[in-house]
Amino acid sequence: MASASSPDTMLTSAKIVIAGGFGVGKTTCVGSISEIPPINTEAWMTAASEPVDRLDPGIDKTTTTVAMDFGRLTIGQDLVLYLFGTPGQARFWPMWDDLCRGAVGALVLCDTRHLDASFAAMNYFEQDSDVPFVVCVNLFDGVLTHDLEEIREALALSPDIPLITCDARDPSSVARALMAVVEHTMRRTAGSATGALTAR
Amino acid sequence: MATTHWKVRPYVLTGGRTRTRQPLLIHTLVSAPSYDAVFAASLLPETRSLYENAREVKSVAELSACSGMPLGVTRVVVDDLVATDRLVVHVDPYSSPFDFRLLERLRDGLRQLA
Numbered sequence: 001m002a003s004a005s006s007p008d009t010m011l012t013s014a015k016i017v018i019a020g021g022f023g024v025g026k027t028t029c030v031g032s033i034s035e036i037p038p039i040n041t042e043a044w045m046t047a048a049s050e051p052v053d054r055l056d057p058g059i060d061k062t063t064t065t066v067a068m069d070f071g072r073l074t075i076g077q078d079l080v081l082y083l084f085g086t087p088g089q090a091r092f093w094p095m096w097d098d099l100c101r102g103a104v105g106a107l108v109l110c111d112t113r114h115l116d117a118s119f120a121a122m123n124y125f126e127q128d129s130d131v132p133f134v135v136c137v138n139l140f141d142g143v144l145t146h147d148l149e150e151i152r153e154a155l156a157l158s159p160d161i162p163l164i165t166c167d168a169r170d171p172s173s174v175a176r177a178l179m180a181v182v183e184h185t186m187r188r189t190a191g192s193a194t195g196a197l198t199a200r
Numbered sequence: 201m202a203t204t205h206w207k208v209r210p211y212v213l214t215g216g217r218t219r220t221r222q223p224l225l226i227h228t229l230v231s232a233p234s235y236d237a238v239f240a241a242s243l244l245p246e247t248r249s250l251y252e253n254a255r256e257v258k259s260v261a262e263l264s265a266c267s268g269m270p271l272g273v274t275r276v277v278v279d280d281l282v283a284t285d286r287l288v289v290h291v292d293p294y295s296s297p298f299d300f301r302l303l304e305r306l307r308d309g310l311r312q313l314a
Contacts, residue, residue: 011257012292014306015227041265070261075309082227082259102225104297175313182307189298
């Protein structure tokens with residue numbers, strides 16, 4: 001590689017957050033479309049510990065690390081889209097704020113076999129975040145087992161939040177789901193010419 | 201990613217500091233426009249790894265992953281290297297993540313993959 005040239009420093013980035021409960025397909029979703037192998041990294045340190053965490057004798061305080069995984073997608077010569085999967089456990093909310101700051105939007109994945117696994121993520125985006133979001137049913141076997149309207153009702157999802165489906169294993173299906181996120185953000189922020197709805 | 205074994209508490213690398221002069225989001229891009237091998241050799245292993253990896257444009261999250269430092273520590277280290285002109289932060293040409301020009305480009309780019 002030649003040394004840094006001006007096109008390099010023109011490169012900018014955007015971010016979409018992939019949220020949802022444990023086992024709903026976040027990592028699969030990131031991995032199927034990312035051009036690099038998804039990176040799983042110990043991103044945050046926290047003093048939060050579960051009552052079941054065992055402390056070794058002689059150590060009076062411990063920090064644990066919270067992992068996140070992410071992927072990268074080149075949109076053009078000067079634009080890269082990062083996809084960040086949220087840590088699953090609800091006790092990591094402060095990290096969600098860090099993860100979501102400056103995001104274009106979020107895709108909240110859910111699995112019809114465990115809808116409740118994604119309730120916490122939906123609550124977060126409904127109540128605690130200004131990041132526009134779309135809810136997406138991951139079709140594990142490529143088939144939709146329930147009617148989307150029934151799912152919307154079961155999720156108590158507000159009518160202005162799009163509910164879509166995707167197959168997290170299929171790159172083009174994931175691309176369509178991400179497009180739906182971008183289009184939803186466009187609708188949500190239309191009218192405020194420069195996107196006055198600022199990210200926190 | 202291998203688990204890092206810390207011989208020292210992570211924030212020792214930052215002198216205990218946790219704040220940065222500028223907001224560094226996890227997807228903020230950083231690079232080393234004029235890499236200096238002599239300077240690299242003078243750095244602590246984690247910081248050196250971060251600096252070397254920034255020879256190609258990377259996000260703060262990627263630099264955290266490849267240097268094995270948590271995000272908070274990575275931000276302070278990046279911030280220090282920016283303050284001494286060793287690294288540059290790529291300036292975002294868009295007014296916000298909801299800038300219509302950005303959203304249009306993302307939509308069109310994703311459509312090509314769909």
